[in-house]
Amino acid sequence: MPDQTMHLSYGDLALAGLLLLLHAGLSIRFQLKLARPLLIAAVRMVVQLSLLAVVLQWLFDTESPLATALTVLVMLGFAAWETWRRIARPLAGRNGYLVPGGAIAIAGLTTLGYALITQLSPKPWYAPRYAVPILGMILGSVMNAVALGIDNLTQNALRERVNIEAQLVLGRRFEEAMRTHLQRAMRTALLPTLNLMAATGLVMIPGMMTGQILTGTSPHEAIKYQMMIILLVAGATALAVFLAVMGTLRLLTDDRERLRLDRLAGERK
Amino acid sequence: MPVPILRCDQTYTAAGGPFSFTASPGECLTIMGPSGVGKSLLLRALADLDPHRGEVFLGDVRQSTCPPHDWRRQVAYVPAAAGWWAESVAEHFAAFADLTADLAALGLPADCGAWPVSRLSSGERQRLSLLRAVALHSPVLLLDEPTANLDAASSLAVENWLLARKAAGVTLIWVTHDPAQAQRVADRLFVLGHDGVHEARDA
Structure with missing residues (x-):
């Protein structure tokens, strides 16, 4: 079976995050006060899941x-x-x-x-x-x-x-x-x-x-x-x-x- | 069936104690005292609604060993502001249709069973909550300011209706702020303090 899997690069991830940056711009323009909490939440998610990746990999390897x-x-x-x-x-x-x-x-x-x-x-x-x-x-x-x-x-x-x-x-x-x-x-x-x-x-x-x-x-x-x-x-x-x-x-x-x-x-x- | 004696023995509520007294069948005890002294808390303890120390007897039945729902059917508490849990008035009664004579005595229209509770005035609520408890035919009624929301004429009607229960042998423990009412209805007058109940000399 040919490998159809798409391999994501970190650049791809950054591109996915661009939409949030776009919204952050709108939030600042209209003073919605959402730019900071949304960006912080996004960064938190990235950090938490990156740590999870490390932990899971270690868990799976050691079994x-x-x-x-x-x-x-x-x-x-x-x-x-x-x-x-x-x-x-x-x-x-x-x-x-x-x-x-x-x-x-x-x-x-x-x-x-x-x-x-x-x-x-x-x-x-x-x-x-x-x-x-x-x-x-x-x-x-x-x-x-x-x-x-x-x-x-x-x-x-x-x-x-x-x-x-x-x-x-x-x-x-x-x-x-x-x-x-x-x-x-x-x-x-x-x-x-x-x-x-x-x-x-x-x-x-x-x-x-x-x-x-x-x-x-x-x-x-x-x-x-x-x-x-x-x-x-x-x-x-x-x-x-x-x-x-x-x-x-x-x-x-x-x-x-x-x-x-x-x-x-x-x-x- | 003879109505048993209610005996409150060394009961302590969150407001104080010890509270000790007995009430004979067909007797009306009024309890007066300043706001916040714990009159409602005492009635709630008699109905076993709050944790409390001491024992209450009804004849030789102990409150602490009687199944709680049986006890509350025997020693029926009527709070000053009653609650309603269903939509229509009649849904709060076991057999509303049997109560036409009582409705008339209380000055309530016979068709109020179909009314939504939300439509009732505070005075109607108070009289219907009394009727709801009296319809249980309990030997003891604990009345927490039963005429607080009523005008003078309705108050007298409710007093006479309750005294008719007393004449039939029901024991009334009646909390009131109105000395004149206490004089009218009481066989024995009590004043509640944080340290206990004290019987007043004249009744």
């Missing part, structure tokens, strides 16, 4: 189970922290990280392990070339959804406190009083995943398969991989949201079925 496990742990830790940061009123104290972090770790690792053992089965099964990029794709979506779900639940509980307690004082169970809020939180969290699946292939072509096609893979193969990734990511996201929102709901009450808003952290400064 050490210990290094892979450490990488996975660091990724999960960052995911928990980043999720916590995006929630306006998280649970106070350690639970603020542990609930989303635990949900993300359980859902992410279960999905990753399942994919590695059944669909992909690389040798060895922990081969970082498979485990690390797939976990990264899973975490990107899961973090976002878990943050949306917990944020929606805690904000609604705070805003609807009087209406929730009005049901409790009439002898309704906490679960009943929170049902619509639970449904709303779960739906809000999964909406981006639902929309993504509905729009994929019609108006949007996912980045992963685009990259594969550009490097010479046939559309059939690339799309099969893309479908697998979307299904795995959606499954992991749904599972993580379920665990995180249920866990948060459980901690919003106690054994006396009270609404325990005192367990939420205060407003962020």
Whole structure:
């Protein structure tokens, strides 16, 4: 098979960045104050991904189970922290990280392990070339959804406190009083995943398969991989949201079925 | 079925304590005291809505071992500003159609069940939230300023309607800021301080 792969030079990358420079010019001309943040974000992206390239290359070359496990742990830790940061009123104290972090770790690792053992089965099964990029794709979506779900639940509980307690004082169970809020939180969290699946292939072509096609893979193969990734990511996201929102709901009450808003952290400064 | 005695034993809320008192069936206790002294917090503790120390008994049932939703059905708390979680008035009641006599006694139109909650005035909200709790037929009612949003005539109507429950054996714990109202409805008058409840001499 002839090599159809296009090799990118750094000059090509710089050319791709020209559009942002063009926008920066417009931003300065119309005083939009976007030139600096956009350029800083672009530079950050380049630095972060360049470092990632070095780390990934090293990981793939060494194929050490210990290094892979450490990488996975660091990724999960960052995911928990980043999720916590995006929630306006998280649970106070350690639970603020542990609930989303635990949900993300359980859902992410279960999905990753399942994919590695059944669909992909690389040798060895922990081969970082498979485990690390797939976990990264899973975490990107899961973090976002878990943050949306917990944020929606805690904000609604705070805003609807009087209406929730009005049901409790009439002898309704906490679960009943929170049902619509639970449904709303779960739906809000999964909406981006639902929309993504509905729009994929019609108006949007996912980045992963685009990259594969550009490097010479046939559309059939690339799309099969893309479908697998979307299904795995959606499954992991749904599972993580379920665990995180249920866990948060459980901690919003106690054994006396009270609404325990005192367990939420205060407003962020 | 006899209505059991409500006994509050050495209860502490976030505002203070210890609060200890008993209320017999068919008795009305009024609780007065300056704003911020913790009258609502005491009622919330009696309904087990906030963590608190001490024990509350209803007959020989202990609050701490009674399933919370059963307890709140027996010791029904009516907050000063009630919440609404559905669109129409009737959706907040188990059997709205059975309540026509009570609606008339409270000066509410019989067809208000179909009204959207957003249309209710604050006085209508207050009376409907009282009716919502009374419809549970609880042996004890915890009333947090039940006539705060009402004019004088409606207040009297609500007082008489609540006193009819009392005559039927219901225990009323009634928080009010109005001394005249307390004189009208109370069997026993209490003043709440941060250090406890003190029974006033005259009732």
